[in-house]
Amino acid sequence: MDILHSNIARIQRHLAFVTTDPIDWKLFVQVSSWAVTLFECYLLLRQYPLYSKTEPPPALAKYISKEDFKKSQDYGRDKAKFLLVSKIYSQLLESIMVQYGFYAWSWKLSRQLVGRFGYGPEYEIVISIVFSFVMYWLSSLPTLPLSVYSTFVLEQKHGFNKTTAGLFVADLLKGWAITLVLGAPFMAAFLYIFKWAGDQFVPWLMAFMIVFQILMVILYPTIIQPLFNKLTPLKDGELRNRVEALASKLKFPLKHLYEIDGSKRSSHSNAYFFGLPWSKHIVIFDTLIQESKPEEVEAVLAHELGHWYYLHPTKLMAISQLHVFSILTLFPAFLHAPPVLRSFDFPKEVAARPPTVLAFFLFQMILTPVEAVISIGMNALSRRFEWEADYFACILKDKLNDERMNDMGDRLATALITLHVKNLSTVWVDWLYSAYHHSHPTLTERLKELDKFRVQKEKKN
Numbered sequence: 001m002d003i004l005h006s007n008i009a010r011i012q013r014h015l016a017f018v019t020t021d022p023i024d025w026k027l028f029v030q031v032s033s034w035a036v037t038l039f040e041c042y043l044l045l046r047q048y049p050l051y052s053k054t055e056p057p058p059a060l061a062k063y064i065s066k067e068d069f070k071k072s073q074d075y076g077r078d079k080a081k082f083l084l085v086s087k088i089y090s091q092l093l094e095s096i097m098v099q100y101g102f103y104a105w106s107w108k109l110s111r112q113l114v115g116r117f118g119y120g121p122e123y124e125i126v127i128s129i130v131f132s133f134v135m136y137w138l139s140s141l142p143t144l145p146l147s148v149y150s151t152f153v154l155e156q157k158h159g160f161n162k163t164t165a166g167l168f169v170a171d172l173l174k175g176w177a178i179t180l181v182l183g184a185p186f187m188a189a190f191l192y193i194f195k196w197a198g199d200q201f202v203p204w205l206m207a208f209m210i211v212f213q214i215l216m217v218i219l220y221p222t223i224i225q226p227l228f229n230k231l232t233p234l235k236d237g238e239l240r241n242r243v244e245a246l247a248s249k250l251k252f253p254l255k256h257l258y259e260i261d262g263s264k265r266s267s268h269s270n271a272y273f274f275g276l277p278w279s280k281h282i283v284i285f286d287t288l289i290q291e292s293k294p295e296e297v298e299a300v301l302a303h304e305l306g307h308w309y310y311l312h313p314t315k316l317m318a319i320s321q322l323h324v325f326s327i328l329t330l331f332p333a334f335l336h337a338p339p340v341l342r343s344f345d346f347p348k349e350v351a352a353r354p355p356t357v358l359a360f361f362l363f364q365m366i367l368t369p370v371e372a373v374i375s376i377g378m379n380a381l382s383r384r385f386e387w388e389a390d391y392f393a394c395i396l397k398d399k400l401n402d403e404r405m406n407d408m409g410d411r412l413a414t415a416l417i418t419l420h421v422k423n424l425s426t427v428w429v430d431w432l433y434s435a436y437h438h439s440h441p442t443l444t445e446r447l448k449e450l451d452k453f454r455v456q457k458e459k460k461n
Contacts, residue, residue: 005200008329015333018340025343025366029098032369037091039372043433044084050428051077057444060427063417068424075158075424082154086146093142098365101345106134107358125191128357129184135361136179144172158424160267167265174227182219186212187357194335194356202328209324213317214276221274221281229265231258234284239294243282243301249400252305256281263287268423271300273308280308291422292415299393299411300419306392312385319381323374327367334363375436382439390446394453409457413450416443 017023055061056069064072097103110131111121119126151168155161163171189208197204225231234240234257247254255275262269262285269287273280282304288297307313334340340362341351350358394409396402420427420443429442441449 004203008202008332011329012333015330018333019337020339022339023343025340025362026098026345029365029368030095033094033365034091036368036372037087040087040436041084043430043436044080044087046430047426047433048077048080050430051080051426053428056427059444059447060417064421064427068421069427071158072421072424072427076426078154078157082150086143089146090143093139097139098344103135103358103361104345104347104350106138107131107346107350107355110134124355125188125195128191128355129187131357132183132187133180136183137176155266160424161265162263162267163265171228178224178227191356199332199335202325205328206321206325210321217274217276230261231283232261233257234259237294239284239289239297242294242298246298246302246305247282249402250305250309252308253278253280254282255279258283259286259289260284261286263290269419271297271304273304287422288419292418295411296415296418299408299415302393302396302405302408303389303412306389307385309392310385310388312389316382316385319378331360331363334366335359340366379435379437379439383441386440386446387449390450391453394450394457409450409454413447416446 051073053073056064107127110127113134114123114127114130121127148168151161151163152165190205193205193208194201221231234243240257243257244254246252253275258281260283267287269285269291271282271284271288273282275281282301284297284301288300292300335354335356337359338348338351338354341354341358342348344362346358390409390412392399393412396408397405419425425443427443429438429444434442440446
């Protein structure tokens with residue numbers, strides 16, 4: 001532990017300029033956030049001309065009808081326009097808030113609200129919780145029209161939306177309530193660790209966040225998910241038999257197999273698993289069950305179980321913890337940096353002893369360009385994991401010594417095509433746009449690799 005703290009202290013000595021130099025952090029945030037936004041807009045403009053193509057990629061030509069391809073292109077074009085407008089609108093909104101001291105005003109408002117109940121400035125944690133929710137609600141209201149448009153205009157136009165106005169409002173209110181119920185104690189514990197541990201908070205905060213993540217794995221399926229969707233045991237039949245047999249052969253610790261009513265909000269389909277290492281739950285969207293054959297759904301789940309077999313969730317969690325650790329080791333310099341708060345219009349009396357929540361919030365804004373670069377690397381890693389999961393499905397026949405799995409690669413290819421067609425997913429994708437945004441390889445790339453593996457297997461046989 002001493003070695004850890006001494007190395008963190010060494011890092012802080014290199015960052016000592018943050019606490020003394022009058023750097024214009026507001027300008028830095030404005031320039032860097034606009035740079036990221038404009039780069040993302042540039043990527044959209046690279047992608048947009050591909051929606052004018054009238055034929056699908058050669059590898060998909062025999063699988064996608066002209067009508068479905070046209071629908072996909074129209075949907076992609078409309079989404080691109082919406083994303084371009086929403087990105088610029090959101091960035092303008094953020095720039096205005098940064099430029100005109102919205103965060104300093106929110107902190108002042110929070111102190112006033114808490115003060116009305118007899119709590120003074122010494123109750124920093126209480127004020128910080130109020131500040132977090134004031135920021136959350138006030139900053140989310142101006143973007144609410146974007147969500148309304150996306151749901152009731154864009155998704156409705158292309159036949160995906162199943163959400164009613166009442167359900168939309170109910171989901172919004174439930175989301176706010178969950179944020180309050182879970183966010184307040186999380187924030188209180190998060191800030192208390194800083195107060196208790198001082199500058200040696202890093203290992204304690206890391207331990208707390210890991211425990212919180214494990215707690216959420218337990219709470220999400222039992223408390224949170226049922227507030228939004230109905231999970232029912234998958235009916236007896238061919239699909240259930242296939243999935244249970246596959247899980248049993250792989251020794252996957254399947255505890256529950258659910259069907260989820262995703263169709264009450266959208267026509268999009270999916271499947272996933274979650275849970276603790278010794279107790280896993282598989283969830284299949286009702287839309288996927290309706291649109292695909294049991295053997296195709298089995299292939300999709302074989303891919304998902306490939307992620308479990310190769311420990312992809314565990315690896316991603318470890319990498320994310322390393323990412324969080326790296327951020328936290330840089331934070332102490334900003335925790336004691338009055339010039340940072342002064343740059344964002346906070347008064348001298350607040351900046352003199354920077355509240356932890358403000359320092360951390362501004363620190364995250366300053367890291368915006370770094371996080372954008374890191375996301376590219378994480379997407380690249382995620383795509384590699386997707387390749388491995390596809391490969392896993394293809395080799396199940398040899399791994400399980402089961403001839404019934406011999407065509408799993410072909411079934412997976414058919415299922416992927418069905419999912420893409422039904423979801424009107426984009427099939428022409430610019431490589432740079434994909435590298436920045438996509439955590440999965442494109443359909444064309446996946447089909448080529450699946451076909452390549454099939455040819456190799458035929459030659460081997």
